[in-house]
Amino acid sequence: MRWLKYFVLCMAIAATSGSSFAASSSLNSIEQLRWSNRLILIHGWPYEQSAHKIFQPFSAQFADRHILWFVFEDSANGMKVAETNYTGQLGPQFAKLTKPYQFASGDHLLLIGKDGGVKLRQKDIEMNQIFDLIDTMPMRQSEIAQAKMTKVNQ
Numbered sequence: 001m002r003w004l005k006y007f008v009l010c011m012a013i014a015a016t017s018g019s020s021f022a023a024s025s026s027l028n029s030i031e032q033l034r035w036s037n038r039l040i041l042i043h044g045w046p047y048e049q050s051a052h053k054i055f056q057p058f059s060a061q062f063a064d065r066h067i068l069w070f071v072f073e074d075s076a077n078g079m080k081v082a083e084t085n086y087t088g089q090l091g092p093q094f095a096k097l098t099k100p101y102q103f104a105s106g107d108h109l110l111l112i113g114k115d116g117g118v119k120l121r122q123k124d125i126e127m128n129q130i131f132d133l134i135d136t137m138p139m140r141q142s143e144i145a146q147a148k149m150t151k152v153n154q
Contacts, residue, residue, distance in 0.1 A: 028091035030098055030112065033068065038134060039112040040069040042125065043079070043103040051083040058127050059085075065134050066114070066143075072098070114139055 030039060045051060051071045055062070062069070062085060071083040072095060079095040101110055104121060111120035111130055120133060134140050 026089045026091040027086065028094055028097065030101065031116065034116045035114050037066045037068045038114055039110075040067060040130070041098065041101060041103075041110040041112065042069065042071045042108055043073075044108055045071050045073065045082065046108060046125070052085075055085065055127075061127075061131055065131065065140065067134075070098075113137065 027033070033039060042051070047054060051069070055069065061067075068086050069084060070081050070086065072079045073082040074080075079098070081090055081095050084090070101112065101118065103110065106123050107121045109120070109122050109125050109130075110118055111133070113119045119137070120130065135144070
């Protein structure tokens, strides 16, 4: 039984350590985050307050759901990342390499699943709606079940 607890603890550590890309490496592409993070990509931040200030109350929900967010703005050289909760270094081509995830006319927000697929496109930034959608996804359901199992075995 003791080895089972050790095994579950190791699996939990492995699962949480995979929730963010290594800070020592440059993040050059969204593809580097596939299978470890969900992404919220926002183009044209519509608020006067910074994204960090508006998203701060949701930081626990972002961490629990393995969400990284990136706010893009237009610049003379194309798009650039204006704000993010990603703590590592972004590569010089990161914003340019998000081109496959084009924003449709009028969309401000894209939700990208851990599998790399676009799960939601919308104009408004409604975090509780996004969390509710994520919580219905099979991969998230599996994470919730695994977390419950870990608590039971402690």
